[in-house]
Amino acid sequence: MTEPPTVLPPEDLRPASDLTARTLEQLGRVLLGQSDLHRMVLVGILSRGHILLEGVPGVGKTALVKALGAVLNLAFGRIQFTPDLMPADIVGTHILQQTDAGQREMVFRPGPVFTNLLLADEINRASPKTQSALLEAMQERAVTLLGKTRPLPDPFFVLASQNPIELEGTYPLPEAQLDRFLLKLQVPGSEADVLEAIISTRRRGEPPAVTWSMSADELASVFGVMDRIYLPRAVSRYVSRLVAATHAGAAEATPRVAAYVSYGASPRAAIGIAEAARAEALLAGRPTVGFEDVRAVAPAVMNHRIILNYKARFDGIDTFAVIDELLEALDEAELDLPRDVQVGAETDE
């Protein structure tokens, strides 16, 4: 007789939750006033996903990634993408080298992708060919050169950044490649209080060094806990309905979806939401995923996976507006009640 499955006990969850809380605390020390961004970045890391950061220069994208690498005690690499950057500059190349025996042979020289945490800065400035090389490595978590596949270090995360301005001479990432990123996060500017704190407390704006870092074992244990976060069927059903509703022809599609969406989110989006929701539940110190976790991560997971039509551009509608309407309209519990009957709403009569 087998034991019935149980949710993660509190004593197993609490250490992992504490670790993540300390991680967020360290990130908050390094980069002021971006707690939501830190939380979502950590969600992406815990979900083992890649993250695309979009923001204007100077908002702290690079500093965030550096701090994250330091806190998580991961190897950190950075590639500044330029139009003349070649795939070999990323994945590495074979060079002819003389051995100690005097023979010459092709020796593989790993590129910067062979690291745990890679910052692909201004990824949209590289040519599609170079972008594809990185995106293939992101997907396969391995590099194949001359018929030989070399796995990338585990864990492997790519945090790419792109500048939404100065688009001349850039190569926007195609949708298929955008889909490889688990999250696309907007890096907002800082408010006046935050800027004042930066100026007054930091010489030349240099962030302080991290005071605590997570060991490899601790990180592994956190990933282990992540895998044990329970996803109830009602929540997985909600995630599925949410992703399905992003398609214009879906039964639960909202008016904005029907009007402005050309292509809805892929199944990978549903997988990404489920994983990200698990990470969100872990950060909240819960062993199960709730609807609120899904609602918290869904915009970041789906905003780059929904392709709008030209009409949306003319009307000034972006994907966040479409997703917000979806989250508002879709009943998580799927009670399927008449419109005039509402649960948990204020009565007007």
Next chain:
Amino acid sequence: MTDPASPARAVSGFRLRLAGLLLLRYVLGLVSAWCFAWGLAALVLCAVWGVPSRPLLWSLVGLAAAVAAAVVLAIRRTPSRAAARAALDRWNRAGGLVMAGAEVALGDWAAAGPSLTEPTLAWRSRRLVALAAAAAVFLAFSFAVPRRYVGDAEARPLDTDAEAAALREQIETLRQEEILREKEARELEQALEKAAREASAEDPAKTWEALDHLEETLTDAADDAAEQACQQTETLAKAESLARALAADADALDPASTTAAMKKLADLVEKAAKECDMLGEGTDRDAEACRAGRLGARKMLALASRLGRSKEAIRSRLGRLLEARLLDGEALEMAERLGRCSAQGLAEFLAETGTGGAPIEGIIDEWLEAEVGYGAGGITRGRGDAPLVRAPPASPDGTRFQEQALPPATAADLKQSRLLGVTAGAPTVETAGEPTAAGTLGDAVRGGGSAHSHLLLPKHKPAVRRYFERARPGARPAPEPANGESP
């Protein structure tokens, strides 16, 4: 969640409340729809087939069907336990623990969570309640509205109750007054019932024609009866007046006139007895006694009273016919006029005319006719346009003019005279050179006989009468004129 059974209980309670709310909602909706549908059906059934509203009340069993359908719909629409549990999880911000509790063991988390509260339920019922109220009002209206406003004009019965009741009352009146025989009344009643029974708005003219025919039949019978009553009234009035006149002053007549008047009375009484069966027994005996001149004054008065009562009975009958609207007021007025005969006037007339020995049978008839129709005539009896009833003409026998020699001048003037007229009056001697009178009688010779060419004014009638009385043999001498001239 201190109690492991708490989520299950909360889920059950929540579903129960939700099911109740949905049941109420569906009951209201379906009952409203039923009310509208059945109200409309009631109107259509009434309008097309003329179905009355009372049998349609059996359709209230449809309410039970609507409630049953609402129960089925509510049960089908009630969320599953999993959905209810998800709603509870969301409401209590349990982060998936409540949902996971139904799938996996929660372990220590079961005791760590908060106790569950059921979410509030909100129902925007204002529109549905208003709809239900409107449906109820419509249903009530559809059953309360008078059928005649809804039904087909051709199919609904014609309302002839008032007319039939009036005709029924008239038939009954005619039967009670014995104007209609029992068989005739029954046949008329049957015809009336048939017309009322077959009355329909599909062919109103047929019904109205039948009722009009019945009314005309009754009116004709009443008219005939009224005409007969007028005739009887006239005869009775004449007989009564004559009887009272003879009883009042029988000694004023000479024997011949008294005998003639009694015979005339006997004729009138017999005629009245023949026309009217209300005089009772003894009338024939009185008539015989009267004809023989043996009816005394007391019996005469009794006979007159009996005749008067019969006249009043006829008048009462006519009054009842008038009340039943079988007659108009003109008929009753005619009867009253025919029954109005002045015994005193007749007595005076007889006193004036029945003393000269002349036959007065015709005079009595003429007077009675004039009295019954217009009055006796003359300035003291009846209207001015009444015919003048004259006494028998005076006999010229034994009458001669006084011889008087005409003056020569006057005789010589005859050749040059012109005839103005012939008069029965005595010629007067006109002295020569005397001027003629002026005015309306300017052409007449003073004291001459040209007055006949002018209208005899009523105020001159006594003078004319006195003139002719003077010439009647055996009459009392006329008083001498004050100036000594012959009249």
